[in-house]
Amino acid sequence: MRLERISISAPITENKWALPEIIRVVNTAPVIQVVILQFHSLFLHTSLARMDWSLLDRLKSDLTGKRPLIKLCVTAEGRTPEDILGALKANEAVMDLVEHNMVILKSEGTSVWGD
């Protein structure tokens, strides 16, 4: 696959297993550069805590040793962008990925292609 960019919008209420599926497809695309994940949550803190974010560490590197950049945008019913950012920052697993430059947190309103 020549896929360079994949963008997925999905709810995160019951989808603990969504990440393995996404990772499996991303890992079949050797030149993929950007993965845009737009997750919608009903119960912000619970949903974020349920996700096994460390799975994102399983993304393969390309031939140059670079891993795809993940642009993560979370939206939640009735929550402000500040609420959501606060919840993400309180999640150790997410912040660990951010600190290792694997994930960039994007705000609501980000285009579907992460631009």
Place this chain on the structure above:
Amino acid sequence: MRMIPQMANLISLKISHRPSDQKEEFFSTLRNCLQQSSFHELHLFHIYDLPFSVLDDVKCIKHLTLSNCLTTKGEASFPTSQLSLETLVLSGVFIPDLHRWAMKWVTRLTTLELSNLKLDLDSDWLAFPELLAACSNSLTRLRIDMSDRCMLYLSIIFFKFTYIS
């Protein structure tokens, strides 16, 4: 047909719903518009009796959006020319035949967007991974919006896609 104006250099056309009467005239006028060499973008919404053959005659289209479009039942069609679609956006009602038909057009596709597709697990949902596999050599951007659907579908699409490819 007043709904689709006759313009010599039409580039893009967006139509939502067709008039309830004048069916033949509507599709005939649409077909004429699509054959213009300047024409690059077609967006159709809520067209419930779209004949495949209208799209088969399109020569220069680069971007096609089909949202909640149904095709004429039982119509089998084979494109007469090789199209070079670059962007295909499919949303709403899921029609396996339409997706299978689109496969013939996607060998040069660079962007594929699938959004809010109303899938029935009992129907022929295998058309999706087949469509993905058909354009996997040219596709650089893939968007899947499953915002209001069960994540099970996403899993099935990906699982079958990786199996086919």
